[in-house]
Amino acid sequence: MKNSILLSAALTVGITGSAMAQEIVLGAGYSDYSRQGADDGVALSMEYIHSPFYEGRVFSASLAGALEVVETGDAFVGGGVSGTWDLEHDWFIEASVLPGAFVEGTSLNDLGSTFEIRSQLAIGKRFKSGKAMSLALSHKSNASTADINPGVNTLSLRWHIPMN
Numbered sequence: 405m406k407n408s409i410l411l412s413a414a415l416t417v418g419i420t421g422s423a424m425a426q427e428i429v430l431g432a433g434y435s436d437y438s439r440q441g442a443d444d445g446v447a448l449s450m451e452y453i454h455s456p457f458y459e460g461r462v463f464s465a466s467l468a469g470a471l472e473v474v475e476t477g478d479a480f481v482g483g484g485v486s487g488t489w490d491l492e493h494d495w496f497i498e499a500s501v502l503p504g505a506f507v508e509g510t511s512l513n514d515l516g517s518t519f520e521i522r523s524q525l526a527i528g529k530r531f532k533s534g535k536a537m538s539l540a541l542s543h544k545s546n547a548s549t550a551d552i553n554p555g556v557n558t559l560s561l562r563w564h565i566p567m568n
Contacts, residue, residue, distance in 0.1 A: 426452060426453060426454055426455060426566075426567045427452075427453040427564055427565065427566050427567060428450065428451070428452060428453075428564075428565045428567060429449075429450070429451040429452075429453060429538075429562050429563070429564050429565070430449070430450055430562065430563045430565070431447075431448065431449040431450075431451070431540065431560040431561065431562035431563070432446070432447070432448055432449075432560060432561060433446075433447050433449075433540075433558050433559050433560025433561060434446060434447060434558065434559055434560075435447040435474050435478070435556050435557070435558040436556065436557050436558070436559075437512075437513055437554065437555075437556045438554040438555045438556065438557070439512060439513070439514075439554035441512050442510075442512045442513050442554070442556075443476040443509075443510050443512060443513055444476075445474045445475040445476040445478075446474065446475045447472055447473070447474045447475075447558050447560060448472070448473055448474075449470060449471065449472040449473075449560060449562070450470070450471050451468060451469065451470040451471075451562075452468065452469045452470075453466050453467075453468045453486050454466045454467040454468065462489055462490045462491075463487060463488070463489050463490075464487070464488050464490075465485060465486070465487045465488075466485070466486050466487075466488075467483070467484075467485060467486075468483065468484060468485065468486035468500055468502060469481075469482065469483040469502070470482055470483075470502055470504075470522065472522075472558070474509070474513075476509045476510055476513060477508075477509020477510065478506070478507065478508050478509045478510075478513050478556075479506070479507050479509075480504055480505070480506045480507075480520065480522060480544060481504050481505055482502035482503055482504020482505070482520075482521075482522055483502055483503070483504065484500060484501050484502035484503055484504075485500065485501055485502075486498060486499070486500035486502075487499050487500070494529060494530040494531070495527070495528070495529050495530075496527070496528050496529075496530060496536070496538075497525070497526070497527055497528075498524075498525070498526040498527075498528065498538060498540075499523075499524065499525050499526075500522075500523070500524045501521065501522070501523050501524075502521070502522045502523075502524075503519070503520075503521045503522075504519075504520060504521075504522065505518050505519065505520070506518060506519075506520040506544060513556075514552070514554075515544060515545065515546060515552075515553070515554060515555065515556060516545075516546045516550035516551065516552040516553050516554065517546045517549060517550035519546055519549060519550075520544045520545060520546050521544065521545065521546070521547055522542055522543070522544045523542065523543050524540050524541065524542035524543075525540065525541055525542075526538040526539060526540035526541070526562065527539055528562070528564065530564075534566040534568070535563070535564060535565055535566065536563075536564035537561070537562065537563055537564070538561075538562045538564065539559075539560075539561055539562075540558075540559070540560050540561075540562055541557065541558070541559055542557070542558045542560070543555060543556070543557050543558075544556050544558075
């Protein structure tokens, strides 16, 4: 019992300690489905970007997770890797690949399977406060692992909030 309590406390401290240098990214945009007759709609997203597991001079890589919902009832949750390239004057480029699960709110928004991969490319500007704003273009598809693969593209404006 005592060992279980110590192990739980150590894990809690480890998780809490590592969560201090993270970033939350809130986004709002519009999803455009490739399938004829699909219901496009306003999309909201929340992403969590962990502290980098790799940091170079201008590039860093982190684990990331995302939750996205569309007004049509569609939802995506995924996790994977996010990379950031630092440019001059506090500008940056961010790219991520997040495999995950997609659930459609209407049958016309079916992307072919529950398994979908979200790839995203963003350009942003970091402010002196540490917060940042970025414009992102993402694409979700099943990479032809299902019989159909129509895909969906989303353009969103995102607000990055550091958690230090």
